[in-house]
Amino acid sequence: MGHLSGEHLYEIFARQKREDRLEHIGTVSAPNAALARAYAWQTYDEQKWFEMVVAPRDAFEPVNRDEEPFTLSPAATR
């Protein structure tokens, strides 16, 4: 997905039942957490989720590799 300046990628995690583990289900591009939450809920609405959370990709600390695809900054993915 393309994004405007000032946007960040947010990773989305969700689970359908309380006993499930949170799973990575997708990504949205948004300028702030409020829009990331709205976009995540409105885009990934094919399931009835027990819980959904979003986290900015920038917050992820690479452990074993620092090259693409996952740890690239949004500016570098264009």
Next chain:
Amino acid sequence: MSASETAGFRTADDVPEEVRDDLAALLLSLADNKRLLGMRYSEWLLGAPTLEAGIACSAMAQDEWGHSRILYAMLKDFGEDPGHLEHEREAAEYLNCELLDDPPDRWTGLVALNALLDTALSVQVESLKDSRFEPLHYKVRKVLEEERFHFEHGRGWLARMGQTPAGRTALEEALSPAWQSCLRWFGAPDGGLIARLHAAGMSDAGPAELRARWIQRVGPTVHETGLGLAELDESGAWVSAMELDWSDWDGARRRSGGGSLNAETLAAVRGDKNRTMLMD
């Protein structure tokens, strides 16, 4: 109050005659506003600033159209024909806020509808959650659950656009008229439909209280955006910085007097192009 003064009503026939038409008018107003708001959202599916915003508009359009369908259907119990309400009325018969008469020509106009008017509709819907008209209870919960992220979307866009002076100016132009319209939409404080419904236990608040709830909901966000529309008073409550102006208020239609939906909107909202396919 005695038990008979707080007892619930299971059908429209059980509702006291003196407020039955008022309740039907409120449901029709909510249905019309949601149907038209959904249409305004849908108009930005392909023109929103980002793909995500377009998807959000699609989701919000579906929510609003679903809610309006539920509300039109409820009016059958009041002796109305939902098919007629949805497809056969003239522009002046729609009980919509004037903000929905014409499509917004800019994204900031849609953000104003999203952050302010959509929230005003939800504040009004929320006031019906413990209504003495019991068929509303489950439906109100479902509507509010689906509305949960609509304000979040508006809030996010206000924050995004409020970051620059040019963005704030554009927001000010779009939000100022919308602010006045939403303030008035809850009705004049001295009587009127909303006050009568509150007095009869159909809703849990009158116009002034609903207005206060709405300002409490949208005020902090609007203030954070740098718009001078809301301010804190000495007691710590959010209040409007804009005086209410009732000069062209039509109390019966709960909107500015004189105007109505434009012709293109009317044709689209009632499905004129598909009229030959309408059967029973």
